[in-house]
Every structure is written in structure tokens, then in C-alpha cells.
Amino acid sequence: xxxxxxxxxxxxxxxxxxxxxxxxxxxxxxxxxxxxxxxxxxxxxxxxxxxxxxxxxxxxxxxxxxxxxxxxxxxxxxxxxxxxxxxxxxxxxxxxxxxxxxxxxxxxxxxxxxxxxxxxxxxxxxxxxxxxxxxxxxxxxxxxxxxxxxxxxxxxxxxxxxxxxxxxxxxxxxxxxxxxxxxxxxxxxxxxxxxxxxxxxxxxxxxxxxxxxxxxxxxxxxxxxxxxxxxxxxxxxxxxxxxxxxxxxxxxxxxxxxxxxxxxxxxxxxxxxxxxxxxxxxxxxxxxxxxx
Amino acid sequence: xxxxxxxxxxxxxxxxxxxxxxxxxxxxxxxxxxxxxxxxxxxxxxxxxxxxxxxxxxxxxxxxxxxxxxxxxxxxxxxxxxxxxxxxxxxxxxxxxxxxxxxxxxxxxxxxxxxxxxxxxxxxxxxxxxxxxxxxxxxxxxxxxxxxxxxxxxxxxxxxxxxxxxxxxxxxxxxxxxxxxxxxxxxxxxxxxxxxxxxxxxxxxxxxxxxxxxxxxxxxxxxxxxxxxxxxxxxxxxxxxxxxxxxxxxxxxxxxxxxxxxxxxxxxxxxxxxxxxxxxxxxxxxxxxxxx
Numbered sequence: 001x002x003x004x005x006x007x008x009x010x011x012x013x014x015x016x017x018x019x020x021x022x023x024x025x026x027x028x029x030x031x032x033x034x035x036x037x038x039x040x041x042x043x044x045x046x047x048x049x050x051x052x053x054x055x056x057x058x059x060x061x062x063x064x065x066x067x068x069x070x071x072x073x074x075x076x077x078x079x080x081x082x083x084x085x086x087x088x089x090x091x092x093x094x095x096x097x098x099x100x101x102x103x104x105x106x107x108x109x110x111x112x113x114x115x116x117x118x119x120x121x122x123x124x125x126x127x128x129x130x131x132x133x134x135x136x137x138x139x140x141x142x143x144x145x146x147x148x149x150x151x152x153x154x155x156x157x158x159x160x161x162x163x164x165x166x167x168x169x170x171x172x173x174x175x176x177x178x179x180x181x182x183x184x185x186x187x188x189x190x191x192x193x194x195x196x197x198x199x200x201x202x203x204x205x206x207x208x209x210x211x212x213x214x215x216x217x218x219x220x221x222x223x224x225x226x227x228x229x230x231x232x233x234x235x236x237x238x239x240x241x242x243x244x245x246x247x248x249x250x251x252x253x254x255x256x257x258x259x260x261x262x263x264x265x266x267x268x269x270x271x272x273x274x275x276x277x278x279x280x281x282x283x284x285x286x287x288x289x290x291x292x
Numbered sequence: 293x294x295x296x297x298x299x300x301x302x303x304x305x306x307x308x309x310x311x312x313x314x315x316x317x318x319x320x321x322x323x324x325x326x327x328x329x330x331x332x333x334x335x336x337x338x339x340x341x342x343x344x345x346x347x348x349x350x351x352x353x354x355x356x357x358x359x360x361x362x363x364x365x366x367x368x369x370x371x372x373x374x375x376x377x378x379x380x381x382x383x384x385x386x387x388x389x390x391x392x393x394x395x396x397x398x399x400x401x402x403x404x405x406x407x408x409x410x411x412x413x414x415x416x417x418x419x420x421x422x423x424x425x426x427x428x429x430x431x432x433x434x435x436x437x438x439x440x441x442x443x444x445x446x447x448x449x450x451x452x453x454x455x456x457x458x459x460x461x462x463x464x465x466x467x468x469x470x471x472x473x474x475x476x477x478x479x480x481x482x483x484x485x486x487x488x489x490x491x492x493x494x495x496x497x498x499x500x501x502x503x504x505x506x507x508x509x510x511x512x513x514x515x516x517x518x519x520x521x522x523x524x525x526x527x528x529x530x531x532x533x534x535x536x537x538x539x540x541x542x543x544x545x546x547x548x549x550x551x552x553x554x555x556x557x558x559x560x561x562x563x564x565x566x567x568x569x570x571x572x573x574x575x576x577x578x579x580x581x582x583x584x
Contacts, residue, residue, distance in 0.1 A: 058550055114432075116429070116432065132424075137424060139408060140519045140520060140555065143552060146517060150442075150513035151444070151513050151547070154445060159549075162549065163547070166549075217446075222517070224438040225437060225514070225517075226422075226431055227430075227432045227433060227436040255443070257441050257453035257454065257458075258350055260350065260359055260435060261435055263432065
């Protein structure tokens with residue numbers, strides 16, 4: 001794990017970012033590393049109007065509590081907003097990192113000009129977010145957008161969350177790594193599976209195309225419910241190359257019940273900064289008394 | 293099929309409805325029957341400020357076009373808003389009937405006071421709608437809310453839309469009727485299946501509980517994506533009795549990855565008027581230049 005921080009003038013775009021800090025974070029005691037990153041990112045003498053924290057986990061946004069973060073065991077029912085507010089004497093807003101990235105991609109990235117925007121990030125896990133009329137669909141507790149946890153295969157493998165046959169258990173980075181180990185008996189990262197597929201190895205091509213197709217069908221299902229105008233797809237696995245994208249788009253098209261429900265699938269544009277930029281947007285909107 | 297019409301003063305609640313007309317509608321030539329119902333519902337001498345049509349089909353709301361309506365073959369790529377506008381000389385807005393019912397249930401029915409509200413109607417087919425901050429999540433073409441067409445069993449039976457293993461193909465009224473015929477070799481309606489279950493017939497109890505459980509898991513999946521504060525469940529199948537509701541609620545709870553994603557499942561409160569009342573709300577909002 002690692003903590004990252006950006007400092008930038010309230011209300012301005014990505015080009016105005018003043019400082020950018022990244023540091024490794026121990027999963028069992030993440031808060032001190034986070035506070036250090038925030039302190040280092042703070043420009044000397046600058047007034048801190050607000051702090052937005054993009055968290056890779058389930059976030060009860062209105063209460064400012066991290067309910068559970070699969071890769072950060074040190075946060076569980078943790079009132080993080082209150083803890084950071086005490087340290088920084090500034091209002092602190094928590095937001096799920098994929099929700100935040102959705103907001104940034106809709107405003108400045110691959111979803112710019114489209115409405116609504118569905119964002120999905122496929123990395124170790126699968127997350128996402130929905131943006132309609134420039135605002136996040138936050139849900140009742142700011143928990144919305146957990147696209148990785150819809151059931152795509154009722155009798156499928158166990159998910160990181162304990163569920164069964166979830167999208168994340170079949171199409172994420174860790175799912176690809178698990179499938180590669182089962183298929184070859186050797187350890188592979190998702191990136192290595194993509195590299196093996198690019199070299200033409202049949203097993204890797206098969207795994208990559210199957211995982212992309214499962215995601216494509218799930219995005220078609222979600223299009224029936226949400227009819228986004230654009231779907232933005234980001235995260236490390238989305239950089240697996242044309243084989244993955246072709247399988248994704250073919251399965252998406254096949255899964256639509258009528259072409260009118262379809263949307264273009266576009267690669268994310270903001271890279272690793274998306275979550276932090278979105279957290280900043282979230283803060284700006286909260287400060288404007290205009291809850292995102 | 294049948295057409296129904298309500299007349300009521302703009303902006304007022306369900307209690308203010310002035311007239312209520314229902315008439316059978318031939319599926320191959322539905323427009324004349326619709327126009328007759330509208331003419332009959334119109335209070336003599338009243339100015340018509342706007343007309344809202346709640347349509348059981350895929351509706352391209354911004355263009356006012358019925359793309360496809362499974363039970364109304366006479367409407368296909370039909371510019372219905374323009375046709376009715378010509379006949380009535382008033383602005384006409386099309387809205388999907390389940391979307392409209394969602395809006396009415398959120399404003400005046402079982403979703404009142406909650407935000408966001410997810411509405412699902414389980415009758416012959418399965419439809420739905422999402423309401424956030426009092427407004428419909430309409431999607432890019434006003435097509436959103438087709439909850440019946442998410443894949444719940446990849447190798448499952450064919451759906452009315454041509455897809456495979458959709459929720460509607462496993463948990464709707466026509467799915468129950470099909471399953472009963474397969475199980476018993478005799479013709480049953482969904483209502484007769486519910487009656488047989490209430491009499492204690494094992495095959496009917498099994499079908500009803502299985503269908504409700506499939507719906508419950510799908511609503512849990514959607515809760516991960518949307519985190520509604522309340523889920524309102526309506527339609528004829530939702531009146532199948534406590535056996536159906538118990539199986540629905542148990543599967544919903546089991547399907548949640550964390551209790552914080554859960555919402556109460558409430559029976560719809562507005563009955564058959566919900567779609568028409570919602571179409572009226574939609575018109576009022578459109579007239580207020582405040583697109584729903």
C-alpha cells in the first residue's frame with residue numbers, strides 16, 4: 001500500500017497541482033504515513049481549505065468512517081475524517097477512491113462532456129462510480145459504485161469480500177493471477193499474464209479474453225439499468241492491450257438487448273492521479289455547500 | 293393491453309385526481325385507443341398544460357420515440373410524442389412506465405422521505421427506476437432502469453428481449469408461468485402459482501421461493517452499485533404473499549457483502565396508478581424547465 005497526496009488551488013484543474021507526494025503505507029498502521037504525506041504535500045504558508053481523502057475501501061462518507069478496506073487491515077470502522085481533522089485543523093472528507101476517480105474522469109478525463117458517465121477501474125480489485133449532471137451518485141451512505149461486487153456467475157469462485165461469483169472474482173487483476181496459477185501451476189501477476197498473451201501464449205490469451213468478456217457482459221447489464229452516455233475503463237488491467245479491449249467490446253455489444261442502451265467504452269485518461277483529483281473536486285463541491 | 297388516463301391539476305398530489313379512464317388497447321394499433329382515452333379523461337373546458345405518457349416499453353424520452361414495446365407490436369420506432377402532440381395541441385412527454393412509477397413511489401408512496409430510492413416492479417415482466425434527490429436517473433436516452441435485463445444466470449433460459457439468463461427470464465410473472473408449465477405440464481398464471489403455494493403445494497412453493505431468491509440476490513448486487521436508502525417492490529408478483537417476501541428478504545440479506553449496503557425492501561403503496569401519477573410528475577418537472 002502507499003499513501004499519495006496532491007496540493008492544489010481550490011477549484012482549479014489538474015494542471016494547477018502544486019505538489020505531489022507518494023509514500024509506502026503499512027497496512028496495519030496506515031494513519032501516521034497518511035498524516036506524514038499530507039504534511040509534506042502542504043505548501044508552506046498555504047491555508048488549507050479542506051482535505052479530501054480517496055480511500056481504497058468501503059467508506060461511509062457522510063459519517064467520515066472507513067468501514068472496511070480489504071488491503072488495509074488497520075482501518076476497520078475507523079473514524080478517519082475525525083482523526084485527520086484533529087491533526088490538520090481543516091474539514092476532511094472521505095470518498096471511495098474509485099468514486100473520486102469517476103468524478104475526475106467525468107470532469108477532466110475520458111468522460112468529459114458526456115452525461116451520465118459510468119466509470120470502472122480494473123486493477124487488483126474492481127471498483128467504479130457513476131456521475132450524473134456533474135455529481136456523484138453517492139448512494140445512501142456514500143457507498144455506491146461497488147461494480148466489482150455484482151454476481152456474474154452464481155456458482156463461481158469466492159470473492160475478496162466473501163461473496164461468490166462476483167465480477168471481481170472473475171475479471172480483476174487478482175482473479176487473473178489466481179486463474180494463471182491454477183492453469184500453469186506457476187505464479188503470475190496480471191501484468192505478466194497480459195505479457196504472455198501478447199507473446200501469443202494460448203493459455204494467457206484465453207484467460208485474458210475470458211476475463212474481459214465477463215466484464216463486457218457485466219457492463220452491458222449495467223447499461224440496461226443506467227444507460228450511461230460513456231463508459232470509462234481504467235486501472236492496471238485495462239492496460240493489457242488490444243486483445244483485452246477487443247474481447248471487452250465484443251462481449252459488451254453482444255450483451256446489449258438493444259443498441260440504444262450502448263455507450264462507447266473509452267480508456268481512462270487521468271492515470272494514477274484520478275482518485276486524488278476527484279477527492280479534490282469532492283472537497284470543492286462540499287465546501288460550496290453543494291453536496292456531491 | 294389497455295390504455296389508462298388520469299387528469300389532474302398540475303403540481304398537486306394523488307388525492308386531486310379529477311378523472312380516471314381505462315380502456316382495452318389492441319396491440320397492433322394502439323394509438324387510436326390511447327387518443328380516445330386521453331380525450332375522455334380531459335375535463336371539459338380545462339386547459340391542457342402538458343401530457344405525460346407512461347409506456348410499457350423502451351422509450352427514447354428526449355426524442356419522444358417508442359423504440360420497442362414487447363407487448364405492443366404496433367409501436368416500433370414510433371414518434372409517439374409528435375403524433376399525440378398533433379392530436380392534442382399540447383406538449384407531450386414519454387416516459388417508461390416503471391421509471392414513472394419509481395418517481396411517484398419516491399414522492400408519494402413507499403419511498404417517501406428516502407433518498408436514493410430504487411423501485412422494481414415484478415409483473416409480467418420486470419422493470420424499475422432510480423430516483424435521487426427527487427429526480428429520475430434517466431440515463432443518456434431516458435432508457436435507464438431496465439433492471440429485468442441484468443444477467444443472473446449466464447446459461448439460463450431465454451428472455452423476452454432475446455438475451456439469456458436475465459432476471460426477467462427467471463423471476464417475472466411470465467417466468468413463473470413458464471416454470472409451472474414445465475414442472476406440471478399444465479397452464480398456470482403467476483397468480484395461480486402463488487395460490488397453489490399458499491395452499492401448500494410443494495412444487496409451487498419451490499418455484500415461488502426460487503424466483504424470489506433470484507430477485508433478492510439481484511437486488512443485493514444492485515445495492516452494491518447504487519446503495520439505495522429504500523427499495524420499493526411492486527407489481528402483481530409482489531402480491532404473492534409472505535412466502536415470496538420471506539424468500540426475497542432472506543436472499544437479499546445473504547447477498548449483501550456488508551450490512552451497510554442494505555436497504556429495507558418495502559411493498560409499493562400506489563398500486564396501478566403509480567405509472568400515471570409519475571408521468572404527471574414528469575410533465576410538471578419538464579414544464580418547470582427542470583428536466584426530471
